Amino acid sequence: MRITRALQLGIGALAIALAATGCGGGGSKGIAENTAAGKLTIGVKFDQPGLSLRDKDGSLSGFDIDVAKYIAGKLGVTEDKITFKEAPSAQRETLIQNGQVDFIVGTYSITDQRKQKVDFGGPYYIAGQSLLVRADNNEITGPDTIKGKKVCSVKGSTPAQNLEKNFPDVSLQTYDTYSLCVEALKAGSMDAMSTDDVILAGYAAQSPGQLKLAGKPFTTEKYGVGLKKGDTESRGKINDAIEAMFNDGAWKAALEKNFAGTGFQPPAPPQVERY
Numbered sequence: 001m002r003i004t005r006a007l008q009l010g011i012g013a014l015a016i017a018l019a020a021t022g023c024g025g026g027g028s029k030g031i032a033e034n035t036a037a038g039k040l041t042i043g044v045k046f047d048q049p050g051l052s053l054r055d056k057d058g059s060l061s062g063f064d065i066d067v068a069k070y071i072a073g074k075l076g077v078t079e080d081k082i083t084f085k086e087a088p089s090a091q092r093e094t095l096i097q098n099g100q101v102d103f104i105v106g107t108y109s110i111t112d113q114r115k116q117k118v119d120f121g122g123p124y125y126i127a128g129q130s131l132l133v134r135a136d137n138n139e140i141t142g143p144d145t146i147k148g149k150k151v152c153s154v155k156g157s158t159p160a161q162n163l164e165k166n167f168p169d170v171s172l173q174t175y176d177t178y179s180l181c182v183e184a185l186k187a188g189s190m191d192a193m194s195t196d197d198v199i200l201a202g203y204a205a206q207s208p209g210q211l212k213l214a215g216k217p218f219t220t221e222k223y224g225v226g227l228k229k230g231d232t233e234s235r236g237k238i239n240d241a242i243e244a245m246f247n248d249g250a251w252k253a254a255l256e257k258n259f260a261g262t263g264f265q266p267p268a269p270p271q272v273e274r275y
């Protein structure tokens with residue numbers, strides 16, 4: 001009898017402890033509760049032109065921002081009720097797990113490794129790892145020409161992981177953000193910068209005549225909307241919103257608007273993966 005009671009108390013205490021930490025710590029109550037209250041906190045990048053760039057006045061623009069706003073709208077949250085929080089590559093899983101963001105729309109590749117910690121809606125876009133060099137560099141023409149070269153990328157990103165694992169002869173330098181990497185490239189301390197082609201196209205467009213893409217993409221990066229693992233209901237709603245964005249023309253319009261004049265050709269929308 002007494003053992004049973006002690007066990008009950010123990011389980012009760014555990015349940016209270018779990019409830020208090022929101023089942024894994026942090027502030028957010030979860031997407032369902034926040035959208036019911038008409039608000040959302042969305043993790044995005046702040047320094048990726050064309051995709052997600054924060055202006056001096058604090059306003060954000062880019063394709064990822066448009067996707068984030070569209071999804072929020074479908075979840076019943078108006079733009080003015082979205083709090084955008086910076087989500088650097090290496091911090092994304094932690095921000096989601098701790099409930100510091102409801103979800104992330106930030107050039108976030110769906111990978112099996114990341115799926116152990118978070119879930120993904122989408123994909124809503126498919127990119128590929130490529131290389132950015134200074135305009136006068138004719139030596140680097142693709143991944144088979146970077147042996148011995150100084151290449152920068154970002155901590156916790158799939159391009160950095162790929163370079164580390166599969167290109168041991170490259171002298172890899174990782175920064176916290178891509179803007180630091182592009183500065184190092186412009187300053188001449190790096191020979192190339194490597195990440196997704198669509199990100200690099202944005203930087204190249206920002207510095208006309210100074211930077212150029214080198215070669216073709218050499219990986220497949222499926223951009224997903226990262227959210228808390230196990231929140232199947234919200235994932236379904238996010239997937240519905242992404243499909244609606246493909247179907248009503250908003251997706252194509254957002255790509256064209258944000259990459260106008262860069263020579264970037266918008267691809268066809270990908271297939272949303274329901275799992």
Ligand code: GLU
Nearest residue numbers: 089107108109157158221
């Ligand atoms: N898509 C890649 C990734 O998720 C690179 C872009 C980024 O770092 O956000 O790691």
